[in-house]
Amino acid sequence: MNKPNIPKGTRDFGPIEMSRRNYIFSTIRSVFALYGFQQIETPSMELMSTLMGKYGEEGDKLLFRIQNSGEKANEAPEKGLRYDLTVPFARYIVQHRDEIQFPFRRYQIQPVWRADRPQKGRYREFYQCDVDIIGTDSLVSELELVQIVEEVYRRFGIRVCLHLNNRKILAGIAEYIGAPDKIVDITVAIDKMDKIGLDNVNKELAERGLSQDAIGKLQPILNLGGSNTDKLNALRTILACSETGLRGIGEAQELFDRIAASNCQLSICLDLTLARGLNYYTGMIFEVKALDVQIGSITGGGRYDNLTGIFGLPNVSGVGISFGADRIYDVLTELDLYPATMPEATQxxxxxxxxxxxxxxxxxxxxxxxxxxxxxxxxxxxxxxxxxxxxxxxxxxxxxxxxxxxxxxxxxxxxxxxxxxxxxxxxxxxxxxxxxx
RNA sequence: GUGGUCAUAGCUCAGUUGGCAGAGCAUCGGAUUGUGGUUCCGAGUGUCGUGGGUUCGAGCCCCACUCUCCACCCCA
Known part of the structure; x- marks a missing residue:
């Protein structure tokens, strides 16, 4: 008799794991509720037309497709499993726009699926905890997300650093070095700074078709040091000719000012190498890294000015972040930070x-x-x-x-x-x- | 999708040139018919990932597939 098994990249959660996972979800949920966010859920599967083309060429390859019993293997399937929570949410907004009170503050905690090759901390089925504010350009939204990050990780007892950047600043940099059309190549390459170092980043920039002159002009920017304010002041001079870049600097400045005024205890740095993969971001972008565990980012997000545009509803701005529950689980486990008595255990x-x-x-x-x-x-x-x-x-x-x-x-x-x-x-x-x- | 790596008891792993399938932990029973976590005694457990091949004989050698983990690509 064959031993039963589960598909590649999926996991069972036993009683101890579930009690820990519920602790994570309920902590996140209760912080979201403090800020007036309301929960929604969307179906596990979406139409392929909703999913395709939203995550870039790579993303399309990682979509799980659902074969109908009548469909032949070589036919394009009608449905697929959702790849993230943001695109289904954009679809939801467009479809329910008349019922929604804007600004709409929603959170969503559900599994997503990616046909990626699994590794440690990387699964084919995993949970995202998304929280978004839709329908306002105000940077107060960004501030609230920063405060949520602060409170969630304070409750977990995880020491973190919040990395901030702005896509408009990145666009301004691309303009300044004379390669405005290479913005995607630039962001993909400099995003790896942490991992592969400056020399290899420069090598990759060259491979991606940037001139030596452009790479040379980029160096002083990548080497900017000092406080967040120092970096912004320096950028203001360097990017003086880029209208987009100056707007990005203005946004970052306003957010830092608001953060300072809000008595925030979180460690925050302006990280010009932060780019984030998804190309729908247009303004501030965020990433949270655990200080005491080597695991990559445990939370990330940013502002997207026109996400619903692809579904026919232009000019709806939103900003959101996603907590990676599975990675938070690993961090809490490694640092042994779970409370001694779990909330629902037998007494x-x-x-x-x-x-x-x-x-x-x-x-x-x-x-x-x-x-x-x-x-x-x-x-x-x-x-x-x-x-x-x-x-x-x-x-x-x-x-x-x-x-x-x-x-x-x-x-x-x-x-x-x-x-x-x-x-x-x-x-x-x-x-x-x-x-x- | 590319390159590498791994798979033996419920778990962690040994297994010699190819010659009877092993240990620790866990489980179960007993020492103790009113007391767990510490002690002592005893017991069970395997299509050696799957399918083929070489061989008198394969856990071990060869091929394919599946799975694990790792590095890319990408990403939480």
Whole structure:
């Protein structure tokens, strides 16, 4: 008999993983709610016409296509699995524009699928947690996303650095070095600065058709140092001839000013090598990196001025970011930052010596559950060793032992599994004890 | 999509020139019929990833496929 298996790049999540994942999702969700974001969901599959051409040539290749039973293998399929949450969201806005109150603040936590070759931290099915504000050009939206990043990672206890850049600045740089049509090649190459270093970036720029003169003019910009303000001031001089570049600098300046005024504790840097792959970004772009773990970015996003334009609704500006839940999971695991008691774990197990005791325990359990205590009753009066082992394996902090003596005195023997201490308690005493623990 | 790498018990892994399939952990039972996490004793477990080939004989050698992991491409 063949062992069962799951498709390449997919995973099962066991009870411990799910409890951790739910901790991640609920933390993110509750921060989103603090800012008035509302949740939506869209279908796992979209029409291919919605998906195709939105992610570049590479992206199209990574789309999972859904074969209808009537379709032949060489026919173009009608449907595919969604590749991200942003494009389906743009489709949603266009389709529901008359029902939506703008500015629309929505969040969406759902899996996405990519037919990529899997690696560590890279899967074919993974979750994104997207939060976007649509229908306003105000940079207050960007500020709020920065604040959300600050609060989410403060709650997780992960030390991060937020990298900021602006696509208009990048466009201005391309203009300044005399290669405005090479903006995509430039961004793709300089985005790798971290990984491959300046020399290799320059090599790649040359391979992508940039002249030595252009590459030379780029060097002082890539080497800009000092504070964020220093960099902006320097850019203002260098890009003085580029109207687009100056607008990008203005946006960045305004956002930094607002961040400063908002008493933000987050570590933030203007990173001119930050480009981000998706080409629909037009303004500020963001990326969050964990300081204590080598794992790539764990959150990213930016402003897109015309995302819904491709679906026939022009001039709707939006800005959004996406938290990478699977990578946050890896960071929390590596740094061992999960809270000691997970929110939904069992608090108390009843262990019994006989059938009458079982009924007694079930009655007590019902009362405690009505008061909100999470209780399990071991379903048979098995050997005490077995019942205790069960509690131990599930890390249940308290076991209430019920035998003849306890039944006679209308009590239970409560064992604290961590200290080993035992005390005989009435129902009310038991409730107080669990509640105050 | 390109190049490399890996696969043996539930898990982590040993396995000699090609000659009876192994260990630790975990699980289950007992020592202990009212007590887990520490101790002691005992037990079970495998189409050696799948399919073909070479050989008297293959976990080991050869071919193909699948999967894992890694580097590209790209990306969370």
């Amino acid at each position: 108390l197990l009843f262990a019994t010596f006989g059938d009458e005791e079982l009924n007694y325990a079930l009655t007590w359990a019902k009362s405690l559950r009505q008061k909100g205590i999470r209780v399990e009753v071991y379903p048979e009066p098995a050997k005490m060793k077995k019942q205790m082992s069960y509690a131990d394996a599930k890390a249940i902090p308290f076991v209430a032992i019920v035998g003849g003596n306890e039944m006679q005195s209308d009590t239970v023997m409560l064992k604290d599994m961590q200290s080993g201490e035992q005390t005989q308690l009435t129902l009310n005493q038991l409730f107080d004890k669990i509640l105050t623990n």
